[in-house]
Amino acid sequence: MPxxxxxxxxxxxNAYKAALMxxxxxxxxxxxxxxxFNGQTRDQQWRDEVNExxxxxxxxxxxxxxxxxxxxxxxxxxxTGQFGPQDEAEKREIWRWxxxxxxxxxxxxxxxxxxxxxxxxxETPVVQFLRERATAAYRIVDAxxxxxxxxxxxxxxxxxxxxxxYVFMPEDTGIDLAEFKHIEAWKARIMAVPGWRHPYELMPxxxx
Ligand SMILES: N[C@@H](CCC(=O)N[C@@H](CS)C(=O)NCC(=O)O)C(=O)O
Numbered sequence: 279m280p281x282x283x284x285x286x287x288x289x290x291x292n293a294y295k296a297a298l299m300x301x302x303x304x305x306x307x308x309x310x311x312x313x314x315f316n317g318q319t320r321d322q323q324w325r326d327e328v329n330e331x332x333x334x335x336x337x338x339x340x341x342x343x344x345x346x347x348x349x350x351x352x353x354x355x356x357x358t359g360q361f362g363p364q365d366e367a368e369k370r371e372i373w374r375w376x377x378x379x380x381x382x383x384x385x386x387x388x389x390x391x392x393x394x395x396x397x398x399x400x401e402t403p404v405v406q407f408l409r410e411r412a413t414a415a416y417r418i419v420d421a422x423x424x425x426x427x428x429x430x431x432x433x434x435x436x437x438x439x440x441x442x443x444y445v446f447m448p449e450d451t452g453i454d455l456a457e458f459k460h461i462e463a464w465k466a467r468i469m470a471v472p473g474w475r476h477p478y479e480l481m482p483x484x485x486x
Contacts, residue, residue, distance in 0.1 A: 282307035285328060285336035287314050288483035289396065291388055291443035293335035295347040296354070297480045299439050302473045303358040310338075311482040315396075347443070348376040351436035361436050371430045375437040383419055386412035387444050387451070395449035409452055416458050423460035427467060434471060442468055446476055 282300055286293035286309055300307040312318050312334050319325075319332045329336045329345050337344045337353070344350050355362030363369035390408035393399045419441060422429065429437040445465055455462070468474060 280306040280308040281339065283310050283338040284308070284481075285310045285312050285334055285338075286481045287312050287334065288478045288481040289447075290314065290334050290481070291384065291447060291477065292333070292347045293481060294446075294477040295439050295443045296335045296337055296350045297477070298442070298474070299351055299354050299361065299436065301475060301480060302434075302439075302471060303354060303360045304473070305354070305358065309482050313484070315484065348373075348380060348436075348440055351376070351439055355436050361434055361439065363435065364431065368431050368435075372435055372437040375429050376440045378415075378418075379437075379440045379443075382411070382415040383441055384443050386415055387453075390451050390453075391444065391447060391449055394451055405452075412451070413453055416453065416455075416461065420458040420460045423464045428464070434468065438464070438468060448478075 282305055284293065284296055284300065284307055286297060290312075297307075297309070312324075314334060319329075319334060325332050328343075331345055333345060335345070335347055335350060337350045339353075339357075344353055352362070363372050386408050390405065390412050393402075393408070394405050399405055419429075426432055428434050429441060442465070445461065446469075
Protein backbone atom coordinates (compact mmCIF):
# COMPACT_ATOMS: atom_id res chain seq x y z
CA MET A 279 0.00 0.00 0.00
CA PRO A 280 1.70 3.25 -1.09
CA UNK A 281 2.29 5.87 1.61
CA UNK A 282 1.11 8.74 -0.57
CA UNK A 283 -1.79 9.31 -2.95
CA UNK A 284 -1.54 12.19 -5.39
CA UNK A 285 -4.65 13.49 -7.13
CA UNK A 286 -3.28 14.56 -10.48
CA UNK A 287 -3.36 14.41 -14.27
CA UNK A 288 -0.45 14.37 -16.70
CA UNK A 289 -1.00 17.81 -18.24
CA UNK A 290 -0.86 19.48 -14.81
CA UNK A 291 2.54 21.02 -14.21
CA ASN A 292 1.41 21.97 -10.72
CA ALA A 293 0.78 18.29 -9.98
CA TYR A 294 4.10 17.41 -11.65
CA LYS A 295 5.95 19.44 -9.00
CA ALA A 296 4.64 17.06 -6.32
CA ALA A 297 4.88 13.92 -8.48
CA LEU A 298 8.53 14.59 -9.33
CA MET A 299 9.34 15.29 -5.68
CA UNK A 300 7.75 11.96 -4.67
CA UNK A 301 9.69 10.20 -7.41
CA UNK A 302 13.09 11.81 -6.75
CA UNK A 303 12.83 11.21 -3.01
CA UNK A 304 11.92 7.55 -3.64
CA UNK A 305 8.51 7.60 -1.94
CA UNK A 306 5.99 4.88 -2.77
CA UNK A 307 3.02 6.77 -4.21
CA UNK A 308 -0.10 6.19 -6.19
CA UNK A 309 -1.70 8.51 -8.71
CA UNK A 310 -5.42 9.20 -8.45
CA UNK A 311 -6.56 10.44 -11.86
CA UNK A 312 -8.53 13.70 -11.90
CA UNK A 313 -10.59 14.21 -15.05
CA UNK A 314 -9.85 17.93 -15.24
CA PHE A 315 -10.76 18.31 -18.92
CA ASN A 316 -14.26 16.98 -18.22
CA GLY A 317 -14.79 19.37 -15.32
CA GLN A 318 -14.06 17.17 -12.29
CA THR A 319 -12.36 19.98 -10.32
CA ARG A 320 -15.51 22.09 -10.79
CA ASP A 321 -17.80 19.37 -9.50
CA GLN A 322 -19.22 20.39 -6.11
CA GLN A 323 -18.98 16.88 -4.70
CA TRP A 324 -15.29 16.70 -5.67
CA ARG A 325 -14.72 20.08 -4.05
CA ASP A 326 -16.55 18.99 -0.89
CA GLU A 327 -14.69 15.70 -0.65
CA VAL A 328 -11.24 16.44 -2.09
CA ASN A 329 -10.35 20.14 -2.32
CA GLU A 330 -12.60 23.10 -1.60
CA UNK A 331 -10.19 25.27 -3.64
CA UNK A 332 -11.07 23.25 -6.76
CA UNK A 333 -7.46 22.55 -7.70
CA UNK A 334 -5.01 19.78 -8.39
CA UNK A 335 -2.60 18.68 -6.89
CA UNK A 336 -3.96 17.16 -3.71
CA UNK A 337 -1.67 14.94 -1.66
CA UNK A 338 -3.10 12.41 0.77
CA UNK A 339 -0.82 11.05 3.45
CA UNK A 340 -2.59 9.02 6.13
CA UNK A 341 -5.23 11.29 7.63
CA UNK A 342 -3.64 14.38 6.13
CA UNK A 343 -4.84 16.01 2.95
CA UNK A 344 -2.62 18.76 1.57
CA UNK A 345 -3.16 21.16 -1.29
CA UNK A 346 -1.05 23.91 -2.92
CA UNK A 347 2.07 22.53 -4.59
CA UNK A 348 4.50 24.74 -2.65
CA UNK A 349 3.10 23.57 0.65
CA UNK A 350 3.17 19.95 -0.53
CA UNK A 351 6.81 20.35 -1.57
CA UNK A 352 7.74 21.77 1.81
CA UNK A 353 5.85 18.99 3.60
CA UNK A 354 7.67 16.31 1.59
CA UNK A 355 11.04 18.01 2.10
CA UNK A 356 10.45 18.01 5.86
CA UNK A 357 9.23 14.39 5.91
CA THR A 358 11.98 12.99 3.70
CA GLY A 359 14.86 15.26 4.69
CA GLN A 360 15.59 15.85 0.99
CA PHE A 361 15.69 18.97 -1.18
CA GLY A 362 14.79 21.30 1.69
CA PRO A 363 16.61 24.30 3.17
CA GLN A 364 19.71 23.95 5.33
CA ASP A 365 18.96 27.03 7.44
CA GLU A 366 16.44 29.81 7.97
CA ALA A 367 17.98 32.07 5.33
CA GLU A 368 17.68 29.32 2.71
CA LYS A 369 14.12 28.64 3.80
CA ARG A 370 13.19 32.26 3.12
CA GLU A 371 15.01 32.18 -0.21
CA ILE A 372 13.20 29.01 -1.25
CA TRP A 373 9.85 30.54 -0.34
CA ARG A 374 10.74 33.75 -2.19
CA TRP A 375 11.20 31.76 -5.41
CA UNK A 376 8.23 29.46 -4.83
CA UNK A 377 6.01 32.51 -4.37
CA UNK A 378 7.43 34.11 -7.51
CA UNK A 379 6.78 30.84 -9.29
CA UNK A 380 3.17 30.59 -8.10
CA UNK A 381 2.44 34.22 -8.79
CA UNK A 382 4.25 34.70 -12.09
CA UNK A 383 6.53 32.02 -13.60
CA UNK A 384 4.09 29.11 -13.48
CA UNK A 385 0.94 31.20 -13.35
CA UNK A 386 1.33 33.11 -16.63
CA UNK A 387 2.95 30.24 -18.53
CA UNK A 388 0.32 27.69 -17.44
CA UNK A 389 -2.54 30.03 -18.34
CA UNK A 390 -0.95 30.75 -21.74
CA UNK A 391 -0.42 27.04 -22.44
CA UNK A 392 -3.96 26.19 -21.36
CA UNK A 393 -5.67 28.80 -23.50
CA UNK A 394 -3.38 28.76 -26.53
CA UNK A 395 -2.24 25.14 -26.72
CA UNK A 396 -4.89 23.06 -24.97
CA UNK A 397 -7.96 25.17 -25.84
CA UNK A 398 -6.62 26.31 -29.24
CA UNK A 399 -7.72 29.91 -28.73
CA UNK A 400 -5.64 31.29 -31.58
CA GLU A 401 -3.91 34.67 -31.21
CA THR A 402 -5.98 36.93 -28.98
CA PRO A 403 -5.10 39.97 -26.83
CA VAL A 404 -5.28 37.74 -23.75
CA VAL A 405 -2.81 35.28 -25.30
CA GLN A 406 -0.48 38.11 -26.20
CA PHE A 407 -0.68 39.56 -22.69
CA LEU A 408 0.03 36.18 -21.08
CA ARG A 409 2.93 35.50 -23.47
CA GLU A 410 4.51 38.86 -22.62
CA ARG A 411 4.11 38.27 -18.88
CA ALA A 412 5.41 34.68 -19.08
CA THR A 413 8.40 35.79 -21.15
CA ALA A 414 9.21 38.50 -18.59
CA ALA A 415 9.13 35.92 -15.79
CA TYR A 416 11.32 33.54 -17.82
CA ARG A 417 13.86 36.34 -18.29
CA ILE A 418 14.07 36.88 -14.53
CA VAL A 419 14.63 33.19 -13.79
CA ASP A 420 17.11 32.91 -16.67
CA ALA A 421 19.12 35.84 -15.29
CA UNK A 422 19.19 34.24 -11.84
CA UNK A 423 20.33 30.91 -13.30
CA UNK A 424 23.19 32.69 -15.07
CA UNK A 425 24.74 33.03 -11.59
CA UNK A 426 24.02 29.64 -10.05
CA UNK A 427 23.42 26.04 -11.20
CA UNK A 428 20.22 25.74 -9.13
CA UNK A 429 17.89 28.38 -7.73
CA UNK A 430 18.98 28.25 -4.07
CA UNK A 431 22.14 27.06 -2.36
CA UNK A 432 23.82 25.71 -5.49
CA UNK A 433 21.98 22.38 -5.24
CA UNK A 434 18.59 20.99 -6.23
CA UNK A 435 15.87 22.16 -3.84
CA UNK A 436 12.10 22.35 -3.82
CA UNK A 437 12.42 25.85 -5.31
CA UNK A 438 13.73 24.20 -8.50
CA UNK A 439 11.00 21.56 -8.43
CA UNK A 440 8.37 24.27 -8.12
CA UNK A 441 9.74 26.35 -10.99
CA UNK A 442 10.22 23.23 -13.13
CA UNK A 443 6.52 22.35 -13.15
CA TYR A 444 5.88 23.43 -16.73
CA VAL A 445 9.32 23.70 -18.32
CA PHE A 446 9.28 20.14 -19.68
CA MET A 447 5.80 20.43 -21.18
CA PRO A 448 6.11 19.86 -24.93
CA GLU A 449 3.44 22.24 -26.28
CA ASP A 450 4.51 25.24 -28.34
CA THR A 451 3.27 28.38 -26.61
CA GLY A 452 4.89 30.69 -29.14
CA ILE A 453 7.69 31.63 -26.74
CA ASP A 454 11.16 31.02 -28.15
CA LEU A 455 12.57 28.94 -25.29
CA ALA A 456 16.00 28.79 -26.96
CA GLU A 457 16.36 32.42 -25.86
CA PHE A 458 16.67 31.17 -22.27
CA LYS A 459 20.02 29.40 -22.38
CA HIS A 460 20.48 29.23 -18.62
CA ILE A 461 17.02 27.74 -18.15
CA GLU A 462 17.82 25.15 -20.83
CA ALA A 463 21.08 24.22 -19.06
CA TRP A 464 19.24 24.03 -15.70
CA LYS A 465 16.60 21.75 -17.26
CA ALA A 466 19.38 19.41 -18.41
CA ARG A 467 20.80 19.37 -14.86
CA ILE A 468 17.39 18.45 -13.46
CA MET A 469 16.89 15.73 -16.09
CA ALA A 470 20.23 14.24 -15.04
CA VAL A 471 19.05 13.71 -11.45
CA PRO A 472 18.54 9.95 -10.87
CA GLY A 473 14.83 9.12 -11.05
CA TRP A 474 13.83 12.08 -13.24
CA ARG A 475 10.81 11.39 -15.43
CA HIS A 476 8.79 13.45 -17.86
CA PRO A 477 5.34 14.58 -16.63
CA TYR A 478 3.54 12.68 -19.35
CA GLU A 479 5.25 9.45 -18.21
CA LEU A 480 4.76 10.06 -14.52
CA MET A 481 1.07 10.85 -14.27
CA PRO A 482 -2.12 9.43 -15.83
CA UNK A 483 -3.49 10.96 -19.01
CA UNK A 484 -6.76 10.42 -20.85
CA UNK A 485 -6.14 8.17 -23.83
CA UNK A 486 -6.43 9.70 -27.29
N1 LIG B 1 -1.22 27.46 -6.74
C1 LIG B 1 -1.77 26.16 -7.03
C2 LIG B 1 -2.24 26.12 -8.46
C3 LIG B 1 -2.96 24.81 -8.77
C4 LIG B 1 -3.69 24.86 -10.10
O1 LIG B 1 -3.94 25.91 -10.70
N2 LIG B 1 -4.06 23.68 -10.59
C5 LIG B 1 -4.82 23.58 -11.81
C6 LIG B 1 -4.33 22.39 -12.64
S1 LIG B 1 -2.67 22.59 -13.15
C7 LIG B 1 -6.26 23.33 -11.47
O2 LIG B 1 -6.56 22.37 -10.80
N3 LIG B 1 -7.16 24.21 -11.92
C8 LIG B 1 -8.56 24.01 -11.72
C9 LIG B 1 -9.37 25.19 -12.14
O3 LIG B 1 -8.82 26.28 -12.29
O4 LIG B 1 -10.57 25.00 -12.31
C10 LIG B 1 -0.71 25.08 -6.76
O5 LIG B 1 0.47 25.40 -6.89
O6 LIG B 1 -1.05 23.94 -6.38
